[in-house]
Amino acid sequence: MTEIDVHYNTADKLQHACRLLRKAVLGADAQVVVQGPGELLDALDEALWRFSPADFIPHCKADAPVHVRGRSAVLLGVAEGDPPSHRQVMLNLGLPLPQGFERFDRLIDVVGFDDDERLAGRTRWRHYSDRGYAITRHDVGSRSA
Numbered sequence: 001m002t003e004i005d006v007h008y009n010t011a012d013k014l015q016h017a018c019r020l021l022r023k024a025v026l027g028a029d030a031q032v033v034v035q036g037p038g039e040l041l042d043a044l045d046e047a048l049w050r051f052s053p054a055d056f057i058p059h060c061k062a063d064a065p066v067h068v069r070g071r072s073a074v075l076l077g078v079a080e081g082d083p084p085s086h087r088q089v090m091l092n093l094g095l096p097l098p099q100g101f102e103r104f105d106r107l108i109d110v111v112g113f114d115d116d117e118r119l120a121g122r123t124r125w126r127h128y129s130d131r132g133y134a135i136t137r138h139d140v141g142s143r144s145a
Contacts, residue, residue, distance in 0.1 A: 002102050004133050008111040008121060009141025013093055014044055016140060018051040020108055024089050025057050025073040033075045033104070036093030041076045044093070048074070095120035097127055113141070 010016045017034070024030045034041060041061070048057050059074035069075060075087065078100070088105045092098040095116065101107045111121035128135055 002104055002133060003106045003136070004109065004128050005106070005136045005138060006109045006111060006121070006125060007138045007140050008118075009139055010110050010112050011141065013040070013110055013112055014047045015051075016110060017044055017091060017093060018047055018057075020091060020110075021048070021057050021059075021074055022052065022055050024091075024108075026055055030089045031073055031075075031087040032089040032091055033078060033087045034091045034093060035078065035098045038077070040093055045076055092124075097124050 007016065007020070021032060021034075024032050034044065036044070045059065045061065048059050051057065057074055058072045059076060060068050060072040062069075062075055062077035064072070090098055090101050090104040090107045092101070092107065092109045098107065098109075109121070109124060111117050125135065
């Protein structure tokens with residue numbers, strides 16, 4: 001069953017996503033799919049290029065050529081009709097329930113501060129909980145910067 005981690009009270013989703021991706025890719029050599037709205041994925045693409053000069057995180061968009069996707073640890077989005085079954089981790093930055101999350105070993109769900117984010121996060125939490133998924137919570141806002 002998919003392990004679910006919910007990171008909530010996240011002030012800067014892009015910076016937090018970059019940190020999570022660095023940890024997942026460099027620490028555990030995981031393959032990650034990031035779900036979210038297109039404009040957020042575009043911003044994450046840019047943020048990953050600038051994030052850490054010492055730690056390059058190989059990434060590409062879902063519509064990249066197959067040979068590029070095969071060499072990229074992080075896939076931004078999911079190409080239509082191309083379920084990434086070989087990826088171990090899904091990182092959700094969007095509001096709706098991430099489709100196909102149950103195919104992954106782990107789901108990391110990131111929830112921001114605003115009311116829409118919190119409401120959508122609670123709805124997703126209920127969905128996971130009602131189906132028996134164990135959820136680990138991480139209050140990002142309680143950490144000192």
